[in-house]
Structure formats: C-alpha cells, structure tokens
Amino acid sequence: MKKLLAFIFAVSLASVAWADATLINGAGATFPYPIYSKWFDEYAKMNPGMTFNYQSIGSGGGIKQITAKTVDFGASDGPMTQDQLNEAPGRIYHIPTVMGAVVVAYNLQGVKTGLKLTGDILADIFLGKITKWNDARIVAENPGVNLPDQSIVVIHRSDGSGTTYIFVDYLSSVSPAWKGKVGKGTSVNWPVGLGGKGNEGVAGLEKQTPGAIGYVELAYAKQNDLTYAHMKNSSGNYIEPKIESVTKAAEGVSIAPDFRVSIVNSSNPEAYPISSFTWLLIYKEMDDHAKGEAIVNFIKWAITDGQKYTEALDYAPLPANVVSMIQEKLKAVKY
Amino acid sequence: MQTMDFDKAFQRTKAKRYFMDQAIVYVLFLCAFVLLFILFSILTHLVINGVSSINVNFFIHLPKPVGEVGGGMANAITGTLTLLFLAVLFGVPIGLAAGIYLNEYADYRFAQVVRFTIDVMNGIPSIVFGIFAYVICVLPMKTFSVLSGGFALGIMMIPMVTRTTEQFVRMVPNQLREAGLALGAPKWRVIVDIVLPSSIGGIMTGIMVALARVAGETAPLLFTAFGNRFWNHNLMQPIAALPLQIFSYAISPFEDWHRQAWAGAIVLIVVIFSINLLANYFMNRRHRFLNGQ
Numbered sequence: 001m002k003k004l005l006a007f008i009f010a011v012s013l014a015s016v017a018w019a020d021a022t023l024i025n026g027a028g029a030t031f032p033y034p035i036y037s038k039w040f041d042e043y044a045k046m047n048p049g050m051t052f053n054y055q056s057i058g059s060g061g062g063i064k065q066i067t068a069k070t071v072d073f074g075a076s077d078g079p080m081t082q083d084q085l086n087e088a089p090g091r092i093y094h095i096p097t098v099m100g101a102v103v104v105a106y107n108l109q110g111v112k113t114g115l116k117l118t119g120d121i122l123a124d125i126f127l128g129k130i131t132k133w134n135d136a137r138i139v140a141e142n143p144g145v146n147l148p149d150q151s152i153v154v155i156h157r158s159d160g161s162g163t164t165y166i167f168v169d170y171l172s173s174v175s176p177a178w179k180g181k182v183g184k185g186t187s188v189n190w191p192v193g194l195g196g197k198g199n200e201g202v203a204g205l206e207k208q209t210p211g212a213i214g215y216v217e218l219a220y221a222k223q224n225d226l227t228y229a230h231m232k233n234s235s236g237n238y239i240e241p242k243i244e245s246v247t248k249a250a251e252g253v254s255i256a257p258d259f260r261v262s263i264v265n266s267s268n269p270e271a272y273p274i275s276s277f278t279w280l281l282i283y284k285e286m287d288d289h290a291k292g293e294a295i296v297n298f299i300k301w302a303i304t305d306g307q308k309y310t311e312a313l314d315y316a317p318l319p320a321n322v323v324s325m326i327q328e329k330l331k332a333v334k335y
Numbered sequence: 336m337q338t339m340d341f342d343k344a345f346q347r348t349k350a351k352r353y354f355m356d357q358a359i360v361y362v363l364f365l366c367a368f369v370l371l372f373i374l375f376s377i378l379t380h381l382v383i384n385g386v387s388s389i390n391v392n393f394f395i396h397l398p399k400p401v402g403e404v405g406g407g408m409a410n411a412i413t414g415t416l417t418l419l420f421l422a423v424l425f426g427v428p429i430g431l432a433a434g435i436y437l438n439e440y441a442d443y444r445f446a447q448v449v450r451f452t453i454d455v456m457n458g459i460p461s462i463v464f465g466i467f468a469y470v471i472c473v474l475p476m477k478t479f480s481v482l483s484g485g486f487a488l489g490i491m492m493i494p495m496v497t498r499t500t501e502q503f504v505r506m507v508p509n510q511l512r513e514a515g516l517a518l519g520a521p522k523w524r525v526i527v528d529i530v531l532p533s534s535i536g537g538i539m540t541g542i543m544v545a546l547a548r549v550a551g552e553t554a555p556l557l558f559t560a561f562g563n564r565f566w567n568h569n570l571m572q573p574i575a576a577l578p579l580q581i582f583s584y585a586i587s588p589f590e591d592w593h594r595q596a597w598a599g600a601i602v603l604i605v606v607i608f609s610i611n612l613l614a615n616y617f618m619n620r621r622h623r624f625l626n627g628q
Contacts, residue, residue, distance in 0.1 A: 002347065023565070025479065037400040037564065044565070051565040053573055056583075069477045176362045199588050223589070313402075 028062020028075030032278045058159025074281035077162020079260035088138040093286040094259045098315040101241035105226040107212040116141045118232040119174030128192035131289040133277035141172040155214030158195030172263040219314040245272035246316035292335025385597030411575040421485025426492030426608040434500025465555035479573040484560030488549040489607040499541025543614030551576035
C-alpha cells in the first residue's frame with residue numbers, strides 16, 4: 001500500500017514537472033477552422049515546440065472565452081459589439097486573417113449550381129413570404145430554368161454563429177423589411193425554417209432535404225458537393241462566389257482602423273455580395289510574455305507567407321493594404 | 336359436488352393458464368434477447384465501419400489538419416488514460432473514505448442524509464458536472480486543463496465509489512470485527528487489517544465500474560479538458576480525449592474523419608471493456624476469498 005502511494009505520488013509529480021515549451025490555446029469560429037488548422041500545423045512544423053491548439057466552438061463561444069480569458073486568443077466572423085468590448089477585462093484587437101464567402105446553397109432536383117437570386121428575393125424567402133420554388137419572382141430572374149412546383153424548406157443555424165452574422169448582415173443591408181423585423185446578430189429570431197448545428201449541421205440538412213435552401217461557408221459547400229446560387233450584387237451583376245469575387249468585395253471599402261468593417265453588399269461591380277473578413281481576437285496587453293510574443297509572430301507569418309495556403313481551401317487572401325495596416329497595428333501590442 | 340366443480344373449472348382453464356404461463360416466459364426471454372441483440376448490433380456496426388481504419392498509424396500519429404486524409408488519435412488515447420488516472424486520484428480516496436465512514440462510524444440519521452445525497456448526485460446529468468468544473472476550476476485558473484477534466488470525472492466517480500464501498504464493507508461479517516476487537520486491536524486497526532482486506536475485491540469492482548462509466552463521458556470534458564490537436568504533458572493545459580475527438584470527427588463533413596471516429600469508438604469500447612473485465616476478475620477473487628480458498 002505504501003509503495004503504491006509513493007508510486008502514485010511520484011508519477012503525479014513527474015507529470016507536473018514535465019511541462020511543454022509553449023502551448024497556445026484558442027477557440028472560436030468554425031468558418032475559418034479549415035485554414036486555421038492548416039496554418040497551425042504548418043507553423044508547428046517550422047517552429048517545433050510552438051503549438052497552437054484551436055477548438056472550433058463557434059464565434060459566440062470564441063468571444064465568450066476570450067472575455068473570460070480562459071483562452072489565449074479568440075476567433076470570430078462577426079465583429080464584437082461595443083457592449084461586448086466594454087465587458088472584456090482589457091482592450092481587444094480584431095485582426096483580420098482571411099476573407100471568405102457565405103454561399104446560398106439549395107437542394108433542387110435538376111437545377112445545377114448557378115441559380116440566380118437577388119438579395120430581395122433571398123430576404124423574402126427567409127422571411128417566409130416566398131414559399132414556392134416556382135414563385136414568379138424567382139422565375140423572372142431565371143429564364144430557361146425549369147423550376148419545380150415545390151415548397152421551399154428554409155434551413156438556418158441553430159447556434160451562435162459568425163456565418164449567420166455575415167448572412168443576416170447582408171440581408172439587413174439589402175432588405176429594409178428584414179432589417180426592421182429581424183435585424184442582425186450572431187443568432188437572430190428566425191421567422192421560418194429548421195436549425196442545424198454548425199456549418200457541418202446545415203450542410204448535412206441541406207443534403208437530406210429536397211427543396212431546401214440554406215447558407216454555408218464556401219469550402220463546406222464545395223466539400224459536400226452542394227449546389228449554390230449566383231447572387232446579384234449592388235451593381236446588378238450576377239456573381240459566382242469564388243476567391244476572385246470575394247477579393248473584389250474588399251476593394252474600394254475604406255478599412256476602419258479597428259478593422260471592424262463589413263464588406264457585405266460591396267459597391268465594387270465584380271464583388272460577391274455576401275463576403276466577409278474573419279478575425280482573430282487578441283488582447284492589446286498580453287499577460288504572458290512568451291505567449292504574447294508567439295501569437296504576434298504567428299500573426300505576422302499568417303498574414304504574409306501563410307496566405308499562400310488560402311486558395312486551396314477556398315478562402316481569399318487579405319488585400320495588401322490591410323496586411324500593412326495589421327503590421328502597423330501589431331507594433332502596439334504589448335507583451 | 337364442490338370438488339367436482341373445482342375439478343371441472345381446473346380442467347377448463349388449464350390450457351389457457353398453461354398458454355399464459357408459456358407466453359409470459361417467452362416475452363421475458365425476448366426482452367433478455369433484445370438486450371443481447373442491442374449490444375451485438377452496436378459491436379457489429381462499430382467493427383464494420385471502423386475496423387478498416389484501425390492501423391498502426393491510428394495509434395502513433397497526431398490528427399491531421401481539417402479535411403486532410405490520414406493521421407491518428409495517439410494523443411487522444413493517452414489523453415483519455417491520463418484523465419482517467421486523475422479521476423481515480425480525485426474520486427477514489429474520497430469515495431472510499433466516505434463509504435467506510437458511513438458503515439463503520441456514522442450515526443443512522445447522518446448516513447441516511449448522505450445516502451440520499453448520493454442518489455441525487457447519481458442522477459445529476461454529466462454536463463452539469465462539466466459546468467461545475469468549468470466554474471470552479473477553469474474560470475479561476477484562467478485556463479482549460481487536464482486537471483479540471485480529471486476533477487470533473489473524479490467528482491462523478493465519488494457517489495458511485497462511496498455506495499459500493501459502503502455495501503461491500505457492510506457484507507463483512509460482524510464476527511470478524513468482534514474477533515479483532517477481542518484480541519485487543521483498536522477499531523482503526525480492525526478496519527485496516529480485517530474489514531478492508533476482506534472487502535477489497537468488491538470495492539475494486541465498484542471502482543472499476545465507476546471508472547468504466549466515466550471513461551466514455553463527453554459532456555463533462557467539453558469545457559474542461561477542452562481538446563487539443565497536439566501532445567500535452569502539462570496538467571495545466573488542455574488535453575485531447577477520445578470521446579471529444581469522436582464527437583468532433585463525427586459531426587464533421589469529411590469522410591476520412593467519419594471513418595476515424597468509428598475507429599476511435601472501437602478503441603474506446605475496448606478500453607471500457609477491459610476495465611469491465613478487470614472488475615469481473617476482482618469480483619471472482621472476492622468470492623474465492625469469502626469461500627475460504
């Protein structure tokens with residue numbers, strides 16, 4: 001018995017003492033999870049002993065955990081509101097990392113990718129005003145497409161989500177009715193529809209439900225072979241969601257110094273209208289010197305060399321002017 | 336006359352009663368069979384879907400980045416073992432001591448209160464233990480950690496260990512205690528040298544069953560152990576665990592991750608199964624001990 005106790009004691013002591021070099025923990029958005037995990041993997045290969053552990057618990061969760069300081073950095077696709085920023089125990093910086101598109105995916109027998117939709121129609125579908133796929137307004141946008149007489153099944157996110165924020169931010173900017181009735185946020189009061197958990201859950205529901213319409217991040221739509229719409233932008237052009245059209249969305253938008261900027265419904269004629277930045281959330285004053293230095297070095301790498309991994313995963317790289325703005329901003333971070 | 340009537344009635348209803356008897360026994364058998372069938376179909380399903388993904392890589396490699404094929408769950412397997420080890424450290428001493436106290440020292444009223452508390456604790460959903468550990472470990476320490484995960488699992492074990500310890504200690508015959516006391520041994524010595532050795536098999540079984548139950552828990556780990564894509568040897572940092580890894584792989588949209596989730600499930604079942612076998616072994620030893628062999 002004594003020997004056993006001594007052994008247990010020795011083992012627990014040893015495991016406490018055997019600490020790793022640096023482990024940095026982060027949590028948040030599911031939208032950029034594919035690119036983040038790629039980055040952290042590549043970065044760990046180049047910098048052994050420097051590991052970034054990222055858990056994709058959703059943007060809402062990311063904001064919550066960075067505010068509670070249980071993680072070293074957060075991640076979100078919806079910028080924190082002024083109230084949320086005031087609640088945090090320190091000054092939080094939003095650092096854009098990549099841009100991405102939220103696509104409107106549908107499940108319609110015989111209709112391929114490229115159904116043409118406008119923001120107005122989309123808002124009315126999600127408001128429950130348009131209920132049939134062969135509604136006159138959808139038909140008018142799509143001459144020559146054989147639209148079935150089928151009910152539309154609306155699918156949205158059930159959890160607090162940055163993808164939702166981007167989507168309803170867009171609907172609010174194109175439809176006064178949506179803005180007045182529902183508004184924007186990481187979770188809203190949906191007038192109609194079914195809920196799925198995470199981008200994964202929505203993609204799954206879409207696949208199983210004939211007549212479904214929903215919104216997911218571009219990479220999730222591609223990996224699941226979902227069909228998705230071309231959206232009419234503010235200049236009246238129908239735009240396919242892809243890297244180039246997302247990049248265009250940031251052109252001509254003046255970037256606020258705190259980076260909390262919305263690029264939905266961009267005025268650029270070639271822009272895909274439901275595009276957004278996604279942000280890392282870090283404290284301006286880091287508690288831990290080693291971790292702070294590691295995070296800043298990682299960001300410096302991610303916004304420059306790291307951007308080459310974006311394309312394969314269907315994200316758009318940051319515009320050059322934003323990169324230099326971030327580099328300037330990082331100088332203010334204290335650790 | 337009366338016996339004749341009775342006899343007739345007996346004959347008349349005999350077939351019916353015989354049929355009822357057979358039917359009910361048959362229904363009972365079916366229920367028992369359903370039980371076997373459920374376990375069997377779960378295992379077959381697991382093996383069909385997961386066995387092809389179990390290979391050496393699965394046991395020695397770290398997970399790959401999202402959507403990339405390959406990699407393994409080495410860190411999650413060791414993570415689960417580490418968490419279980421900590422759970423035993425937290426849960427067993429308290430459960431054991433409380434169980435002994437309840438049977439050997441506590442007055443009736445107090446014991447009743449504690450037993451009721453144990454029943455209530457057993458009914459608390461595991462996610463609540465997770466939230467509890469989050470609030471009292473993670474928030475003040477400002478970090479998700481192995482320690483908080485082990486703590487959450489450990490406090491889940493306490494009521495189970497207490498209950499079984501108490502029951503097995505009670506089964507030790509009073510004559511044994513009296514014999515010890517008659518020889519002049521103080522009470523504590525009787526407990527340590529007579530009561531515990533005679534009930535240790537049963538107590539070990541209780542510990543193993545409790546351990547097997549918490550081994551598969553996901554909910555208490557979500558906001559404590561948190562998950563980790565890399566190795567971690569530091570108790571104050573997040574760690575991977577099999578149930579967590581299975582959960583996040585199963586809801587992902589990637590084929591390869593689905594296969595690995597099945598493989599992870601098999602490994603987890605094997606771990607739990609081995610713990611159960613160990614429990615069985617201790618139980619058998621106890622029987623032999625009590626039979627004087």
